[in-house]
Amino acid sequence: MGIFDHIFKQPRWGVHPEDHKRPAADVSLRTLPPPARLYMPLHQHVGGAARPIVLVGQKVLKGQLLAEAQGNISAPIHAPVSGTVTAIGEVTAPHPSGLGFAAITLDSDFAGRWIETARVDDPFALDPAEIVRLTAAAGVVGLGGATFPAAVKFVLGKRLAVKSLIVNGGECEPYLSSDDRIMRDCADQVVDGARIVMHAIGAIEALVGIEDNKPEAIAAMRIAAAPFPEVKIRPVPARYPMGSDKQLIQTLTGKEVPADARAAEVGVLVHNVSTCAAVHKAVRLGQPLVERIVTINGGAVANPGNIFAPLGTLVEELLAFCGLRDTPSRLILGGPMMGTPLLHGRIPLVKGASGILAFDAREAIVPEAGPCIRCGGCTRACPMGLLPLEMATRIRAGDLDGAVGFHLTDCIACGCCAYVCPSHIPLVQYFSHAKGELSARERARLRTDAAKRLAEARIVRLEREAKEKAAIAARRKAERKAAKAAAAAATAAQPEGETA
Amino acid sequence: MNHSLDTPVAAPHTTTANSAGRVMASVMAALAPATLFGFWLYGWPAVYLWLITVGFAMLGEAFCLRLMGRQAAPVLFDGSAVLTGWLLAVSLPPWAPWWIGAFGGLFATVLGKQVFGGLGQNLFNPAMVARVALLISFPLQMTAWVAPLPLFSAGAPGIIDGLRITLKGVPAGFDGFASASLLGFAKTELSRGLDLLQSLLHAPAQAWYGSRAGSLGETAAWLIAGGGVAMMFLRVITWHIPFAMLAGIAVPAAILHAVDPARYLDAGTQLLSGGAMLGAFFIATDYVTSPNTPRGQLIFGAGCGLLTWVIRTWAGYPEGVAFAVLLMNSLTPIIDSYVKPRIYGRDRKGAALEPVK
Numbered sequence: 024m025g026i027f028d029h030i031f032k033q034p035r036w037g038v039h040p041e042d043h044k045r046p047a048a049d050v051s052l053r054t055l056p057p058p059a060r061l062y063m064p065l066h067q068h069v070g071g072a073a074r075p076i077v078l079v080g081q082k083v084l085k086g087q088l089l090a091e092a093q094g095n096i097s098a099p100i101h102a103p104v105s106g107t108v109t110a111i112g113e114v115t116a117p118h119p120s121g122l123g124f125a126a127i128t129l130d131s132d133f134a135g136r137w138i139e140t141a142r143v144d145d146p147f148a149l150d151p152a153e154i155v156r157l158t159a160a161a162g163v164v165g166l167g168g169a170t171f172p173a174a175v176k177f178v179l180g181k182r183l184a185v186k187s188l189i190v191n192g193g194e195c196e197p198y199l200s201s202d203d204r205i206m207r208d209c210a211d212q213v214v215d216g217a218r219i220v221m222h223a224i225g226a227i228e229a230l231v232g233i234e235d236n237k238p239e240a241i242a243a244m245r246i247a248a249a250p251f252p253e254v255k256i257r258p259v260p261a262r263y264p265m266g267s268d269k270q271l272i273q274t275l276t277g278k279e280v281p282a283d284a285r286a287a288e289v290g291v292l293v294h295n296v297s298t299c300a301a302v303h304k305a306v307r308l309g310q311p312l313v314e315r316i317v318t319i320n321g322g323a324v325a326n327p328g329n330i331f332a333p334l335g336t337l338v339e340e341l342l343a344f345c346g347l348r349d350t351p352s353r354l355i356l357g358g359p360m361m362g363t364p365l366l367h368g369r370i371p372l373v374k375g376a377s378g379i380l381a382f383d384a385r386e387a388i389v390p391e392a393g394p395c396i397r398c399g400g401c402t403r404a405c406p407m408g409l410l411p412l413e414m415a416t417r418i419r420a421g422d423l424d425g426a427v428g429f430h431l432t433d434c435i436a437c438g439c440c441a442y443v444c445p446s447h448i449p450l451v452q453y454f455s456h457a458k459g460e461l462s463a464r465e466r467a468r469l470r471t472d473a474a475k476r477l478a479e480a481r482i483v484r485l486e487r488e489a490k491e492k493a494a495i496a497a498r499r500k501a502e503r504k505a506a507k508a509a510a511a512a513a514t515a516a517q518p519e520g521e522t523a
Numbered sequence: 524m525n526h527s528l529d530t531p532v533a534a535p536h537t538t539t540a541n542s543a544g545r546v547m548a549s550v551m552a553a554l555a556p557a558t559l560f561g562f563w564l565y566g567w568p569a570v571y572l573w574l575i576t577v578g579f580a581m582l583g584e585a586f587c588l589r590l591m592g593r594q595a596a597p598v599l600f601d602g603s604a605v606l607t608g609w610l611l612a613v614s615l616p617p618w619a620p621w622w623i624g625a626f627g628g629l630f631a632t633v634l635g636k637q638v639f640g641g642l643g644q645n646l647f648n649p650a651m652v653a654r655v656a657l658l659i660s661f662p663l664q665m666t667a668w669v670a671p672l673p674l675f676s677a678g679a680p681g682i683i684d685g686l687r688i689t690l691k692g693v694p695a696g697f698d699g700f701a702s703a704s705l706l707g708f709a710k711t712e713l714s715r716g717l718d719l720l721q722s723l724l725h726a727p728a729q730a731w732y733g734s735r736a737g738s739l740g741e742t743a744a745w746l747i748a749g750g751g752v753a754m755m756f757l758r759v760i761t762w763h764i765p766f767a768m769l770a771g772i773a774v775p776a777a778i779l780h781a782v783d784p785a786r787y788l789d790a791g792t793q794l795l796s797g798g799a800m801l802g803a804f805f806i807a808t809d810y811v812t813s814p815n816t817p818r819g820q821l822i823f824g825a826g827c828g829l830l831t832w833v834i835r836t837w838a839g840y841p842e843g844v845a846f847a848v849l850l851m852n853s854l855t856p857i858i859d860s861y862v863k864p865r866i867y868g869r870d871r872k873g874a875a876l877e878p879v880k
Contacts, residue, residue: 399815438535
């Protein structure tokens with residue numbers, strides 16, 4: 024990249040943290056020997072949790088359906104190994120709260136016997152709806168971390184007639200290299216998966232955005248995509264958060280996704296490279312999503328690298344496989360910019376886990392926060408063009424509406440602001456707190472609105488009933504009166520008749 | 524601070540090595556060459572005045588922190604009080620008496636900064652608040668400039684003599700004292716009815732490399748500018764405020780000088796005189812008291828420049844940087860509330876964009 028490009032073509036947003044991707048990214052992929060016991064959570068995706076369809080004690084094969092999707096937005100869960108269902112209970116969720124969530128416990132029989140899988144030789148001869156069905160049945164969700172059910176996105180893309188599929192190979196988070204590895208080692212699968220997705224949504228091109236700090240991945244993908252002119256490999260500047268949908272779409276197409284709108288509304292759909300590879304396996308090989316590549320990295324890891332592991336493996340087993348140099352001072356699921364802290368290692372690997380980081384004491388240091396010196400660094404770094412310092416000042420004072428006035432709701436929580444802050448103010452924490460408060464307030468508002476509506480409806484109903492009762496009473500009274508009058512008239516008429 | 528595994532820490536889990544202390548240190552490093560050059564030009568009294576001003580600025584800060592029951596040392600360590608005192612010191616007449624520096628230093632950190640709530644809370648630039656307070660209270664001492672008398676040159680005061688000058692005042696009839704700064708000279712002559720075409724022939728000696736009467740920051744205008752450019756390269760400041768402020772001075776100066784050279788000083792003189800360079804690169808760029816969006820900074824800088832030129836040209840004071848910066852400081856919250864960056868996916872007014880397929 025020339026000096027001109029360097030000065031004028033670099034994005035104006037974002038940050039450039041030290042990437043720490045190598046040497047882990049360059050170590051060849053290792054396969055984890057299946058552990059003796061796995062914990063398959065029922066809720067590894069955005070949407071409704073899956074509903075178990077197996078019984079404790081039941082023998083299952085690898086890839087067999089354990090739990091089916093529930094509701095419009097959901098994904099099924101399959102057995103990552105062959106073995107026996109030993110429990111359906113709770114495990115610790117990969118969440119800072121450390122609360123539990125439902126999971127199916129499997130004991131492996133170490134045979135690794137697959138279910139019967141139906142191979143499709145020419146997926147492009149299939150109806151797009153059939154690809155949607157196969158992808159949904161295989162439990163494929165966004166593997167970049169968003170874990171949105173992939174098939175639901177296909178339907179949306181088809182409906183809105185999306186022209187370009189954007190294949191996200193940005194992987195801008197430091198330390199992580201699972202997408203890098205899948206592009207280097209399985210480029211054919213990624214390209215084939217991308218073409219299948221194009222077919223499913225009716226796109227005419229696929230733009231594969233890869234950060235230029237991954238030259239090996241770019242080279243491998245170029246070779247794999249060479250026979251397919253509609254699949255275009257597009258290196259993009261390495262700048263965090265390039266892997267964020269909105270920023271990647273803007274960099275590759277020049278289009279901006281309007282606020283409160285979906286990417287499909289500007290004619291693009293984004294899928295991660297690993298998701299494309301999973302679609303390839305789901306459609307061509309009929310294999311459900313039961314394994315993934317996960318980066319194990321961080322200063323406390325003795326042999327960092329990428330591991331091909333069954334879902335449901337405990338984090339501590341992954342760490343033990345790579346070896347620990349010392350006790351981790353912090354465990355993170357995902358990357359260091361947006362990852363979730365884990366309370367301990369007895370948490371299962373889930374579909375959206377692209378990396379597990381074990382930080383040593385030096386990496387885990389949290390600098391003490393100081394006062395804001397209004398340097399404006401956060402404003403320059405924010406890829407959304409927000410004013411983090413103004414929002415934080417208002418949230419600190421409890422003025423949530425003031426923060427919303429600065430479009431807090433547009434914040435993508437990428438962490439650029441907190442990263443650059445020389446006073447080390449935990450800005451993202453402020454924003455997450457405020458967003459949580461706002462959604463609690465919204466829920467409370469909906470509840471009171473509903474209660475108010477019901478109360479009003481009751482008053483209306485009682486009034487109506489009272490009126491109806493009154494009307495009936497009045498009618499009956501009138502009827503009785505009329506009857507009495509008629510009777511009186513009859514008795515009065517009779518003597519008259521007698522006299523006549 | 525290091526947390527154990529069971530106290531979750533919010534993302535991001537990595538952070539810049541930058542810190543407020545490092546920012547202050549960079550600014551001081553950028554200011555150092557001009558200051559050292561000024562020390563050489565004006566000798567020991569300038570060194571003593573600088574020490575006293577910085578020392579009292581720190582004292583003021585420490586006093587307030589102790590009063591609030593807080594530890595003074597960690598806050599002093601961030602360097603902001605040192606920098607405030609330093610900026611004030613380089614804007615003072617180098618041979619001013621010690622109590623000017625002491626009063627100014629205390630005023631800057633106590634009334635200019637800590638009463639507002641400390642670092643990041645003050646509305647006005649503390650160094651300029653102190654400078655204006657001094658200028659209004661002690662106009663005589665604050666406009667007594669000396670011609671440069673470099674260290675070790677004939678007649679320059681030594682270590683002891685220098686201290687005597689700072690503590691007891693300049694002995695009567697001292698060589699080289701009582702020279703006017705160029706802006707002051709021009710203003711006086713104009714008010715006497717002499718136009719610039721005549722008066723400038725007898726103006727105080729000028730040299731582009733800095734041999735002119737003035738404060739430390741005025742004399743070494745080019746070194747100040749060099750330090751400012753270095754700060755841009757270190758990304759401590761951006762170009763917006765300095766560029767806009769210098770343009771705000773130069774553009775009107777150039778136009779009116781072309782119209783009437785007898786009445787208006789030229790742009791070059793305006794830029795190299797007084798606190799223009801110091802103000803543009805070091806004073807107006809103060810994070811706390813300037814807007815934090817690029818467009819806001821351009822407006823702010825242009826306002827500082829234009830007001831400086833207006834005050835110099837038509838107001839009662841020969842120099843206007845401090846007044847101009849304080850006036851624009853008061854507008855910073857307003858600029859910030861009107862000038863905001865465009866948000867991704869929204870137009871400038873904050874409404875969502877129309878989808879474009």
